[in-house]
Amino acid sequence: MEPITTLVIFAVLAALGQAQFAPTLTVNSCTASKLQLTLENAADGGIIYIQGQTSACKQTTSSASTVHEFDFASCGISWASSFKMIVQKKALYQTGDDKQIPIMCIMDLTDLTVANNLNALDKDDDAGQNLTVKPTASMKLYRSGIDIGGGSVQLTDSLTMSIELDAEFQADFDIVARECTASTINIISASCAADTELFPDFTKPAQGYLANNFGAFRTTDLNGGSVAMTFSCTLTVCQGSCAAATCSNGGSGYGRKKRGIMKRQADAAPAIDDISVGTTVTIAAEEVILQTPDEDTDVCMNRGGFVAVLIITIIVLVISLVIAVYMGRKYHEKKDALSKLNGGMTSVAMG
Incomplete structure (x- = not known):
């Protein structure tokens, strides 16, 4: 085999090997406390992490579409500052295939710019992702x-x-x-x-x-x-x-x-x-019932007043009825007494 042909084959194989690892990272949300992203086409058993931080910011990857969340406090990341997200094919070692994606979470503000920070990053495998977040x-x-x-x-x-x-x-x-x-x-x-x-x-x-x-x-x-x-x-x-x-x-x-x-x-x-x-x-507004001029002789009262008047009226009627019954009995008793008295006098006269 000619040396040139061998070099071409190795170059093709290298290109194919690199093409096989092409993860896609999408930032879903970024708040003052955490970052959420979706990772697709990564390697099974690989890792994703924020560069320069502790193992608290390291997670295992999968070839399937997966959602990863990173807590800024645990990772020591300040909001509105740029950082690198590393997608590593192998967990135990790094290669040139590993991906570095610059990320910055920013507010919807006019006085914050990110161009200088992103340009300072030394290796941008993918375009930097800036997620704009408006406070709610x-x-x-x-x-x-x-x-x-x-x-x-x-x-x-x-x-x-x-x-x-x-x-x-x-x-x-x-x-x-x-x-x-x-x-x-x-x-x-x-x-x-x-x-x-x-x-x-x-x-x-x-x-x-x-x-x-x-x-x-x-x-x-x-x-x-x-x-x-x-x-x-x-x-x-x-x-x-x-x-x-x-x-x-x-x-x-x-x-x-x-x-x-x-x-x-x-x-x-x-x-x-x-x-x-x-x-x-x-x-x-509460309804207020007002008396009209044509109703000057009418009594306007609320429900409580009406009930009170009704009770008093019933009591007066009951008392009147009791008095009437009592007076009727007294009248009949007096009438009977007079009848008996008149009857006795008549008997004495006849004798």
Whole structure:
């Protein structure tokens, strides 16, 4: 066999051997606490791990499609930093066939860039994967500790509004309510209450959590009945703790301060993104029965008063009946006594 032919055969075999190991990695989700990815066409008995970390970040691979999860705290990975995911064909040793995929999990923010980090990686077998994650939050309304979102309450009820970042974002991010409305009513403007008697400033019991206690209210409806009120807020997201705005009413509103008017706290993180939350509740008013001019002689009373009057009437009737029976008996007894007396006198006269 000619030397050139032998070299060609070896080159073909080497190429085939390398082509046989072509795993595909797809990032499914990436939060502040963990990374989830799907790995396909890896080797049975191989390994996947984050380079430079402990065995806590190492997992066994399979040739079938498998889902792998990596905890950032255990792996010592800081969110929004680039790292290499290694897919290794053999668990005991490394070869040139092993794959290195650069990964970075980033927020949907304009002030974070990843180009320089990815370009610094020395071996990119696959294109780097950057997963953009937008923080999420929820708004809920409570009456006496019960979630009444989408339900109905009375206009006289006291309500509690809570706005909270989802659990995976609470450790690293904070929120403030920048603008809020209740249907067409403006209740929060520039992070401060528009009317504290109607809706006071938010309080912040914990990072990533806002609360507000207020009396139920609704837009004016001349027809009465029930009115659906949609509460919505635009939230500003901060890395770390957000600053509190000094409001004209002397209170503190948790939001972005007006430039040139309010000085940002030294330890407060800059605002980096806006998200929206909302919920709807129906506000009903209690019916009040009023007496019309044509009914001046009628007695208008509630059910309890009617029952009380009915009971008193029955008692009076019973007492009257008892008195009538008693007086009837007395009358008959007196009549009988007179009859007997008259009969005795007649007998004496005849004798």
